[in-house]
Amino acid sequence: MSATAAQRFLQDAAVKSADLVHRGIILHGLESYDAAHLRGRARFKDWEAARQKCQEIKQEAINHLDRYLLQFEEKVTSRGGHVFWAANAEEACKYVVDLASRCGVRTVVKSKSMVTEEIYLSPALEKAGIKVWETDLGEFIVQLRNEPPYHIVTPAMHLNRRQISELFREKIGADIEGDDPSRLVTAARLWLRRAFFAAEMGISGANFLVADSGVIAISTNEGNGRLCTSVPRIHVAVTGIEKVIPRLEDLAVLWPVLATSGTGQPITTYSTLIGGPRRPGEPDGPEEFHVVLVDNGRSQLLADAEQREVLHCIRCGACLNICPVYRHIGGHTYGTTYPGPIGSVLTPHLSGIREFQHLSYASSLCGACTSVCPVKINLHHHLLYNRRNATTEGGTKFTERIGFRAWRYTMLHPRIYAFAGWLGRAALRVLYGVGLAGSILDPMRMWNRRRSPVPLPSESFRARWRKGLAAK
Amino acid sequence: MPRRVSLFVPCFVDQLLPEVAVDTVKVLRRVGCEVEFPEDQTCCGQPAFNTGYWNDARPCAENFLRVFQNAEVVVCPSGSCPTMVRMFYPELLSSSPLRADAIALGQRTYELSEFLVKVAGVTDVGASFPHTVTYHASCHGLRELQLRDEPVQLLRNVKGLKLMEMARFDECCGFGGTFATKFESISIAMGTSKAENVTATGAEFLTAIDSSCLLHIQGILGRSGAPARTIHLASILAQDEP
Numbered sequence: 001m002s003a004t005a006a007q008r009f010l011q012d013a014a015v016k017s018a019d020l021v022h023r024g025i026i027l028h029g030l031e032s033y034d035a036a037h038l039r040g041r042a043r044f045k046d047w048e049a050a051r052q053k054c055q056e057i058k059q060e061a062i063n064h065l066d067r068y069l070l071q072f073e074e075k076v077t078s079r080g081g082h083v084f085w086a087a088n089a090e091e092a093c094k095y096v097v098d099l100a101s102r103c104g105v106r107t108v109v110k111s112k113s114m115v116t117e118e119i120y121l122s123p124a125l126e127k128a129g130i131k132v133w134e135t136d137l138g139e140f141i142v143q144l145r146n147e148p149p150y151h152i153v154t155p156a157m158h159l160n161r162r163q164i165s166e167l168f169r170e171k172i173g174a175d176i177e178g179d180d181p182s183r184l185v186t187a188a189r190l191w192l193r194r195a196f197f198a199a200e201m202g203i204s205g206a207n208f209l210v211a212d213s214g215v216i217a218i219s220t221n222e223g224n225g226r227l228c229t230s231v232p233r234i235h236v237a238v239t240g241i242e243k244v245i246p247r248l249e250d251l252a253v254l255w256p257v258l259a260t261s262g263t264g265q266p267i268t269t270y271s272t273l274i275g276g277p278r279r280p281g282e283p284d285g286p287e288e289f290h291v292v293l294v295d296n297g298r299s300q301l302l303a304d305a306e307q308r309e310v311l312h313c314i315r316c317g318a319c320l321n322i323c324p325v326y327r328h329i330g331g332h333t334y335g336t337t338y339p340g341p342i343g344s345v346l347t348p349h350l351s352g353i354r355e356f357q358h359l360s361y362a363s364s365l366c367g368a369c370t371s372v373c374p375v376k377i378n379l380h381h382h383l384l385y386n387r388r389n390a391t392t393e394g395g396t397k398f399t400e401r402i403g404f405r406a407w408r409y410t411m412l413h414p415r416i417y418a419f420a421g422w423l424g425r426a427a428l429r430v431l432y433g434v435g436l437a438g439s440i441l442d443p444m445r446m447w448n449r450r451r452s453p454v455p456l457p458s459e460s461f462r463a464r465w466r467k468g469l470a471a472k
Numbered sequence: 473m474p475r476r477v478s479l480f481v482p483c484f485v486d487q488l489l490p491e492v493a494v495d496t497v498k499v500l501r502r503v504g505c506e507v508e509f510p511e512d513q514t515c516c517g518q519p520a521f522n523t524g525y526w527n528d529a530r531p532c533a534e535n536f537l538r539v540f541q542n543a544e545v546v547v548c549p550s551g552s553c554p555t556m557v558r559m560f561y562p563e564l565l566s567s568s569p570l571r572a573d574a575i576a577l578g579q580r581t582y583e584l585s586e587f588l589v590k591v592a593g594v595t596d597v598g599a600s601f602p603h604t605v606t607y608h609a610s611c612h613g614l615r616e617l618q619l620r621d622e623p624v625q626l627l628r629n630v631k632g633l634k635l636m637e638m639a640r641f642d643e644c645c646g647f648g649g650t651f652a653t654k655f656e657s658i659s660i661a662m663g664t665s666k667a668e669n670v671t672a673t674g675a676e677f678l679t680a681i682d683s684s685c686l687l688h689i690q691g692i693l694g695r696s697g698a699p700a701r702t703i704h705l706a707s708i709l710a711q712d713e714p
Contacts, residue, residue: 361523362654408520421486460487461490462511
């Protein structure tokens with residue numbers, strides 16, 4: 001198993017990192033994000049203080065998760081909503097599919113939610129004969145392409161207008177000339193409008209669950225979230241247990257920080273609070289309101305004091321956007337629901353360290369992710385913890401283990417180290433002298449194959465120090 | 473200002489790029505330091521630590537603490553190796569009786585430009601280098617040791633040197649230790665982007681505080697036939713009046 005996910009990653013990474021058209025699209029998108037993000041941060045009087053505050057809120061929430069979740073449940077239930085605690089993906093999907101079947105649901109509209117991707121909810125619904133429409137424009141596009149989201153905030157950022165125009169012509173029979181964005185949006189809007197009014201169930205995620213008032217907070221930019229949660233007869237919000245926050249007033253800082261980190265906006269176009277089903281006398285809203293609280297490995301992470309803070313994540317995508325690895329290999333290469341730095345940290349915990357340990361190694365540990373994380377998760381240090389756990393639990397390569405043992409022996413014996421260095425350089429000089437640098441015989445092959453060969457001086461620094469540098 | 477400096481030479485600099493360490497000695501002596509080189513030093517343990525082999529890294533850390541225990545200050549021509557000592561030794565030795573020693577030693581272990589500017593209070597080392605130069609901010613120095621201005625301050629005071637700003641100068645070059653070989657294709661792609669940014673400045677030289685980044689970028693520049701060459705900050709600062 002471990003070989004397949006890792007091997008696939010290496011193969012896809014090699015292809016994508018050499019794909020200059022792909023890189024052009026990604027860099028073009030991220031350059032405008034970079035500028036917006038910078039402008040957005042500058043709007044704060046003190047961005048660092050805002051980050052600090054967000055970190056403290058999330059820390060408080062995660063440290064008292066049990067209490068805040070129960071408080072949230074009680075409030076929702078008291079207003080006639082239903083809360084279901086799903087230990088894993090299977091339980092969560094079963095609850096939603098059963099509910100849909102029981103209520104005779106034939107069409108579901110979804111607003112954007114990464115947790116539903118994580119638990120494969122749409123395939124489960126489709127298997128039960130229920131049609132599912134993604135209504136976030138980006139999600140709609142990748143759904144038509146039969147692809148997972150490329151990015152947790154901007155799911156179709158890997159495509160350009162021309163590709164989307166062709167897709168719409170082919171898949172939804174849209175009669176579009178050219179690739180004018182407003183025409184593309186109109187085509188999607190017309191198509192989705194029918195879905196909104198046919199659907200008996202709307203499924204959303206939740207950006208935050210507010211404990212003290214029992215409401216879910218949703219940030220969207222297209223208005224599709226409001227339609228999904230108010231037009232159909234049933235609204236189901238599917239969300240991770242880590243999304244809970246203590247107080248409504250916490251949104252005063254979390255909402256703008258999330259929007260700024262996600263897109264550079266001061267606040268998203270639509271910021272919605274939903275607390276239950278339609279009440280007597282209210283003109284609209286769903287008849288039923290369900291919240292599915294998904295654990296799916298989160299409690300285990302909660303029990304890990306060293307890495308618990310990974311649950312602080314508010315899924316803004318800032319770490320993906322700044323990550324030079326993400327920028328060069330793109331979102332699909334990771335082969336996981338959550339790509340980029342947060343995905344490389346989280347996936348081994350949610351889906352197994354044996355199969356996904358390679359992701360923790362697929363980073364130069366540059367720390368750019370940590371520097372932008374709005375809730376101050378020390379992302380690149382968590383990659384180091386994952387790597388350590390991989391060597392003790394994940395079944396590392398025998399040759400690597402032996403290699404480091406030998407390396408350690410050498411480093412603990414300065415004379416052997418000095419001799420090995422001298423001998424190694426002398427041997428490589430002979431090898432490179434006959435033009436074999438980077439060849440299969442070169443122990444430095446993986447370095448030298450695509451870089452000019454390492455220099456091989458005749459004397460090390462310590463030799464020169466002894467020979468007179470010390471005395472000067 | 474501390475007169476006596478213990479030189480900490482990254483193992484791969486010792487073995488592959490001795491000139492960088494020689495130049496470091498030259499610069500330190502020029503600003504009035506007495507330099508010692510404890511010969512029992514080898515590697516700080518970072519390669520094993522970063523790959524997850526903390527049990528193999530730990531004895532190296534203990535060896536390092538032994539070798540440098542009496543040092544007044546430790547200076548290293550790298551941001552990465554002092555990061556290992558200052559930021560990661562306390563973690564690696566979290567349940568060791570040596571943890572307090574590690575924290576104390578970390579506080580007096582410096583990257584070269586950090587030592588010169590922050591400790592010695594020197595921003596002009598009297599060097600001359602009449603060339604165009606662009607600067608790459610190595611990740612560990614920038615984001616772990618928070619060295620944003622120190623290397624640039626030193627470069628600005630080098631006679632004849634013209635500093636050219638590079639696009640995305642603070643983006644990782646893709647070296648990343650074992651990452652460079654384990655994920656060769658990603659590392660090369662990142663390095664190629666960096667090399668393109670270097671070339672776009674038109675500078676003759678690319679400089680940085682870490683030889684590892686420079687070795688990687690030089691390897692890619694060299695392969696692509698680009699004219700820019702890499703040079704360690706210490707080697708620029710060691711250049712005398714012509």
